[in-house]
Amino acid sequence: MLRTRGYKYELRVNNKERKLLGKCASISRFTWNWGIANRKQRYRTQTGEARYTDAMKQHKELNHLKLTEFPWMYEVSKCVPQEALRDLDRSYQNFFTNHQQIKRKQTTRYIGLPIFKKKGKCKDSFRLTGAIHLFPKVKQVQLPRLSKLRLKERPNLPVSARILSATVSRTADRWYVALTVKEEQPDCNPNDGPMIALDKGLSVFAALSSGISIARPKFLLQQARKQGRLSKAHSRKQKGSNNKRKSTLRLARFYRRIANQRHNFLHQTSTYLAKNHSVIVTEDLYVKGLMQNKKLSKYWADLSHGMFQRFLAYKAPLYGSTVIEIDRWFPSSKLCSKCLYYHRHLTLADRAFHCPLCGLVLDRDQNAAFNVANYYTIYQFLLFPVAESSAETLNACGEAVRPASEQARIDESGRTAPRTVCNNCS
Numbered sequence: 001m002l003r004t005r006g007y008k009y010e011l012r013v014n015n016k017e018r019k020l021l022g023k024c025a026s027i028s029r030f031t032w033n034w035g036i037a038n039r040k041q042r043y044r045t046q047t048g049e050a051r052y053t054d055a056m057k058q059h060k061e062l063n064h065l066k067l068t069e070f071p072w073m074y075e076v077s078k079c080v081p082q083e084a085l086r087d088l089d090r091s092y093q094n095f096f097t098n099h100q101q102i103k104r105k106q107t108t109r110y111i112g113l114p115i116f117k118k119k120g121k122c123k124d125s126f127r128l129t130g131a132i133h134l135f136p137k138v139k140q141v142q143l144p145r146l147s148k149l150r151l152k153e154r155p156n157l158p159v160s161a162r163i164l165s166a167t168v169s170r171t172a173d174r175w176y177v178a179l180t181v182k183e184e185q186p187d188c189n190p191n192d193g194p195m196i197a198l199d200k201g202l203s204v205f206a207a208l209s210s211g212i213s214i215a216r217p218k219f220l221l222q223q224a225r226k227q228g229r230l231s232k233a234h235s236r237k238q239k240g241s242n243n244k245r246k247s248t249l250r251l252a253r254f255y256r257r258i259a260n261q262r263h264n265f266l267h268q269t270s271t272y273l274a275k276n277h278s279v280i281v282t283e284d285l286y287v288k289g290l291m292q293n294k295k296l297s298k299y300w301a302d303l304s305h306g307m308f309q310r311f312l313a314y315k316a317p318l319y320g321s322t323v324i325e326i327d328r329w330f331p332s333s334k335l336c337s338k339c340l341y342y343h344r345h346l347t348l349a350d351r352a353f354h355c356p357l358c359g360l361v362l363d364r365d366q367n368a369a370f371n372v373a374n375y376y377t378i379y380q381f382l383l384f385p386v387a388e389s390s391a392e393t394l395n396a397c398g399e400a401v402r403p404a405s406e407q408a409r410i411d412e413s414g415r416t417a418p419r420t421v422c423n424n425c426s
């Protein structure tokens with residue numbers, strides 16, 4: 001089976017190359033802004049179908065303007081503006097599709113119109129297609145109109161991989177190239193490890209159903225003082241001065257270091273879980289909602305649970321394991337993992353779960369992890385049975401959308417009663 005995958009490498013660039021890459025990023029940003037302005041003007045001045053355009057039409061229009069108004073665009077590959085206009089077109093398509101979905105009440109997520117990019121405020125990047133070649137032995141990559149650029153490490157692309165595009169981007173003072181490739185996915189044997197469930201949280205990064213907890217790393221919080229010092233120094237530099245430029249770079253390097261530490265932790269944890277377990281059961285955390293709590297948002301942001309979930313999702317098939325996301329409304333923290341008692345009055349301050357019915361005393365996160373494991377092994381068949389004809393455990397939309405708190409009926413004694421209606425049909 002063919003799959004699309006990205007490989008990212010750091011570039012070892014000299015000052016001349018650095019300048020050229022910066023020029024490409026500037027032209028990409030300029031084209032994006034020109035595209036928005038062009039669409040807005042067209043919408044205001046034209047009527048009927050002529051009010052709308054697409055990437056191809058805009059690229060033709062830009063090619064005419066290149067001769068007279070923007071001759072400096074010839075200094076870089078034609079792919080740079082072309083891909084920027086394609087990206088812009090995709091952004092507009094997403095906006096229009098989302099607008100229709102909101103009208104039909106299919107989603108509550110709002111996607112806005114594309115906005116102008118400002119130098120220094122947006123990420124410097126551009127994409128290239130066409131003649132892209134890798135030279136692993138000499139650690140080089142050849143990009144259109146950029147000749148051969150040196151890489152800091154030997155690329156480890158599979159022989160069967162076909163390069164589709166290369167995205168060059170800058171983080172602080174380092175340049176990276178991300179190659180999007182189409183490669184053959186080798187058939188891997190199903191993972192024969194045990195099943196594991198995890199409850200993601202704040203006090204610990206994740207509590208596992210095997211009884212261990214993954215401690216919460218404090219990447220940014222640990223260096224809050226340094227962050228404050230650098231930010232303060234940066235804010236006191238005169239705008240446009242050399243010192244301001246230097247302090248911007250210092251701050252950007254600081255954030256890059258934090259991001260790298262975070263990525264390293266998330267990659268190691270997700271790889272360990274995917275490599276050693278056949279089934280990984282996790283909660284579908286509503287990270288965006290959690291981030292709205294102003295007091296806790298910085299703690300949630302520092303953990304990056306959303307990114308962790310994405311890493312798990314793409315790594316699991318590589319190691320023959322499966323990731324199951326359970327309903328976000330399943331009350332994993334409030335249920336007793338031993339007797340199913342629903343602890344209605346449990347608050348965030350209660351770090352231990354005391355069951356008044358069976359007397360179970362357990363760490364709150366651990367209890368939740370056991371509940372998530374029980375959900376996969378027992379509850380899903382009792383509360384959310386799947387039609388016999390279907391091998392799928394998810395509904396047609398890919399997830400259970402109705403709150404489990406509504407579905408799981410709770411009797412007077414506090415025990416949850418099994419639900420007999422099929423979730424896929426109701």
Ligand SMILES: [Zn+2]
Pocket residue numbers: 336337338339340341355356357358359360
């Ligand atoms: Zn109990």
